[in-house]
Amino acid sequence: MLPSPKIGPLRSVVYRIVIACVLLVAVVAAVYLDRDGYKDNNGGQxxxxDCFYYATVSISxxxxxxxxxxxxGARLVNIIFIxxxxxxxxxxxVGTTLEVLAERTRQDWKLSRWRDRVRDHIVVVGYGTKGRSAVKTLLSTGVARDSIxxxxxxxxVVAEAAEAGFVGVVGDATENSVLRQASAHxxxxxxxxxxxxxxxxxxxxSARHLNPTAGIQASVRESENVQLLRQSGADHVVTSSEAAGRLLGVSTSQPNVGEIMEDLLEQGRGLDLYEREVRVEELGKPIRAVREPALALVRDGRTMPYDSKACRELKRGDRLILVKSTHPENETDEDEVTGA
Structure with a gap:
């Protein structure tokens, strides 16, 4: 389902029913006012x-x-009005049927064009609370709506996503055919x-089977299922229930720390975490020499905290996990935010 502004189906049907009823009543009124000009084979006025009957069989x-x-006069009314x-x-x-057929054809054409040109997009399976939050964060980091x-x-739910500007696919994502409709491969x-x-x-x-190279980010409720998700092919797994519990615990014992953690989780407000590659002028220097506050270093797929021995000398290909402020007065240069 591709995003497109349109009137809801129920509203469209009601609108047509109202028009049909108005036409019927108008014809009945015209016939009844000039009922002396009509002949009933059964006799009588x-x-x-009888007017409703004549109007119904006439306009149908x-x-x-x-x-x-x-x-x-009655014949003239039939010519110019009825x-x-x-x-x-x-x-x-007939317009209702034609509109449905035209809309289906238009959607199929748009979907075919989209599948021909879609590449390197992001598939979000599940548009509940977690899925919506993930999409909101993606948008805040600059991801285009048409690439989700x-x-x-x-x-x-899919119709709601389409109204928000996203491409939507209805179906069970455990089936390969549904993931293929979303071009997950x-x-x-x-x-x-x-x-x-x-x-x-x-x-x-299913996703890993279709796409061996894509990054898969998964969420689970229980930590005992984290390893199972990793074995299934997930690159990163977030335990939603325990993460929320830890945040509640920190907020209770250390409210200021909890506020900062919550701030970091909400992209685009206050403090944000971002990742970039080490620049040429930073090679050979310790991580503490980096201008922005650095929390960790990623080297050869391993993430190490800022006080690790490996962080004493930055090497080519290293990636830094940094903190930036989104306050207008503290914004860094664009190349520092987006990375080299």
């Missing part, structure tokens, strides 16, 4: 029920012929934010 093009206009109303009524009815694909089994990163740990394991297995 037309009643209000059924036309049994048992009631017919006989006077010049016939156009009949055409408009048919347009309202949301996968969720709930059509309403071409994705740069895959975020697994499902509600259940067993589902997260199955999604990770």
């Amino acid at each position: 037309l009643s209000l029920l 093009t059924t036309g049994y012929g048992d009631i017919a206009p006989t006077s010049p 016939t156009p109303a009949r055409v408009l009524f048919l347009i309202v009815l 694909v949301v996968v969720d089994p709930d059509p309403r 071409l994705a740069r990163e895959i975020v697994v934010a499902t509600a259940r740990d067993d589902t997260a394991v199955l999604v990770t297995l």
